[in-house]
Amino acid sequence: MRSSPFLVLFNSLVSALPQVAFPFNSQVPTLAREDQAYAFQLASTTFVSDDGSALVYSLASAPAWLNLDSATRTLYGKPGQGNTGPNVFKIVATADDGSVAMDCTLVVASNSAPALVGNISADLARTGPLSGPTTLLLQPSSAFAITFSNNLFGDSDTIQSYYATMADRTPLPSWLKFDSSSLTFWGMTPVLVMGSQTYEVDFIASDVAGFAGATTTFNLLISSNQLAFHPQTENFTVTPGEPIILGPFINQLRINSGQVTISQMQKVVAETPDWLSFQNSTLKLEGTPLHNFESKSVSITVTDTYGDTAVKNIFLHTTNASLFNDEVGNQTATAGKPFAYTFGQLVLTQSATSLSVDVGSASWLQYDASKRKLQGIPPTTSKASANIITVTASSGSQSETQIFYINLKAAAALDFDLLFLDHSLAHETQR
Numbered sequence: 001m002r003s004s005p006f007l008v009l010f011n012s013l014v015s016a017l018p019q020v021a022f023p024f025n026s027q028v029p030t031l032a033r034e035d036q037a038y039a040f041q042l043a044s045t046t047f048v049s050d051d052g053s054a055l056v057y058s059l060a061s062a063p064a065w066l067n068l069d070s071a072t073r074t075l076y077g078k079p080g081q082g083n084t085g086p087n088v089f090k091i092v093a094t095a096d097d098g099s100v101a102m103d104c105t106l107v108v109a110s111n112s113a114p115a116l117v118g119n120i121s122a123d124l125a126r127t128g129p130l131s132g133p134t135t136l137l138l139q140p141s142s143a144f145a146i147t148f149s150n151n152l153f154g155d156s157d158t159i160q161s162y163y164a165t166m167a168d169r170t171p172l173p174s175w176l177k178f179d180s181s182s183l184t185f186w187g188m189t190p191v192l193v194m195g196s197q198t199y200e201v202d203f204i205a206s207d208v209a210g211f212a213g214a215t216t217t218f219n220l221l222i223s224s225n226q227l228a229f230h231p232q233t234e235n236f237t238v239t240p241g242e243p244i245i246l247g248p249f250i251n252q253l254r255i256n257s258g259q260v261t262i263s264q265m266q267k268v269v270a271e272t273p274d275w276l277s278f279q280n281s282t283l284k285l286e287g288t289p290l291h292n293f294e295s296k297s298v299s300i301t302v303t304d305t306y307g308d309t310a311v312k313n314i315f316l317h318t319t320n321a322s323l324f325n326d327e328v329g330n331q332t333a334t335a336g337k338p339f340a341y342t343f344g345q346l347v348l349t350q351s352a353t354s355l356s357v358d359v360g361s362a363s364w365l366q367y368d369a370s371k372r373k374l375q376g377i378p379p380t381t382s383k384a385s386a387n388i389i390t391v392t393a394s395s396g397s398q399s400e401t402q403i404f405y406i407n408l409k410a411a412a413a414l415d416f417d418l419l420f421l422d423h424s425l426a427h428e429t430q431r
């Protein structure tokens with residue numbers, strides 16, 4: 001293009017005046033509501049002045065309830081009942097050598113605003129890994145699609161339209177498309193030369209077309225770095241009461257297939273039960289699962305100095321360690337003679353918090369749970385019998401059963417044996 005000194009002079013004269021670059025009503029401004037405080041910050045690109053001189057903002061022919069803070073470009077105020085409907089006014093930007101006025105319309109509604117009710121994180125997580133609660137990690141130069149639940153902003157009947165803008169209310173970049181009928185953001189992420197880039201997106205539900213009823217913000221983090229644990233998920237079997245060491249997992253953390261160094265780790269967060277201690281330099285977990293331990297998942301999240309995030313998920317399965325150390329084994333009782341048996345530490349583990357006993361048909365037996373003692377005197381007239389006893393040990397929701405027999409001997413047979421024994425002993429002594 002040819003240029004002449006005259007044209008240059010002409011251009012600089014014109015551009016010294018501020019100009020409207022991004023009209024208020026293109027910014028999907030927040031809707032005002034009767035009797036509710038209102039605030040909306042104008043995009044920094046609303047007005048431009050090429051010579052870079054500071055602009056001062058003011059209102060003209062505005063309703064009395066509306067104010068404008070020039071320093072922060074924020075419209076604010078509290079409309080009353082008489083203000084419902086379209087409120088028309090001008091925003092004036094003034095530079096040293098002139099000013100420009102922009103026509104604006106702001107609707108004041110009497111109905112209540114829609115609100116975010118869904119879980120934006122859960123919706124984002126369906127597309128890919130999150131590097132923060134509302135930050136979706138995307139690879140550069142790759143196709144993506146994020147579909148939000150249609151009840152994200154509550155009853156979809158009250159919503160007239162959906163809009164998407166960047167967080168400063170400027171239009172989405174050309175690589176990011178939004179389909180308002182399916183609530184889908186899609187496109188092809190840009191090429192990155194290095195490092196990473198975050199795009200902050202405003203997702204807007206509107207009950208009055210052209211205005212924002214409810215706004216939620218999410219981030220797209222486009223990163224050429226691939227920070228990841230290999231493997232990402234692991235299962236371990238742990239036994240309550242037995243110490244374990246898990247990791248160090250730093251050896252599994254790679255950035256672009258190279259080993260991550262400690263200096264590249266900016267933030268390390270582990271979500272672990274209290275009994276597991278965590279070493280954030282090596283990503284090692286160490287501890288002894290409690291006796292009532294049941295299966296649990298643990299996670300380690302590492303953020304690198306480029307803002308990339310990797311999560312290691314660890315699932316701890318418990319082997320329900322036996323509540324018994326040993327078999328009780330068969331016991332012998334004699335008709336007419338006291339019998340007693342105590343379930344001691346040789347038989348029960350410490351984790352067995354309670355023990356119940358079913359004596360079956362041996363009604364002469366009593367079980368004292370406080371002493372864990374089984375006792376009684378079988379009637380003298382009892383015949384020899386095998387009595388099955390069932391013991392159940394439990395700990396929390398875990399329980400375990402074992403059986404043993406009390407083999408009962410009849411009185412007569414035993415008396416005869418003893419007499420015989422006594423005789424022979426006496427005989428021997430006399431000799």
Ligand SMILES: *[C@@H]1O[C@H](CO)[C@@H](O)[C@H](O)[C@H]1NC(C)=O
Binds near residue numbers: 122
């Ligand atoms: C939202 O979803 C995320 C990811 O699925 C989950 O971690 C979080 O607990 C959910 N939040 C609520 C409030 O349900």
Ligand SMILES: *[C@@H]1O[C@H](CO)[C@@H](O)[C@H](O)[C@H]1NC(C)=O
Binds near residue numbers: 233234
């Ligand atoms: C880990 O355990 C979970 C839950 O039992 C199971 O779904 C998963 O397949 C296991 N993963 C591996 C790698 O063994």
Ligand SMILES: *[C@@H]1O[C@H](CO)[C@@H](O)[C@H](O)[C@H]1NC(C)=O
Binds near residue numbers: 265267268269280281
């Ligand atoms: C590791 O833990 C120490 C002590 O709590 C803390 O000062 C440090 O910032 C942590 N390092 C990382 C990478 O999170």
Ligand SMILES: *[C@@H]1O[C@H](CO)[C@@H](O)[C@H](O)[C@H]1NC(C)=O
Binds near residue numbers: 330386405407
């Ligand atoms: C225990 O006693 C029962 C019933 O008398 C018997 O059948 C079983 O063989 C005995 N077990 C042992 C190990 O002695």
Ligand SMILES: *[C@@H]1O[C@H](CO)[C@@H](O)[C@H](O)[C@H]1NC(C)=O
Binds near residue numbers: 398
């Ligand atoms: C551990 O015991 C509980 C309760 O008895 C049971 O639900 C669970 O399946 C057991 N787990 C294993 C691995 O045996």
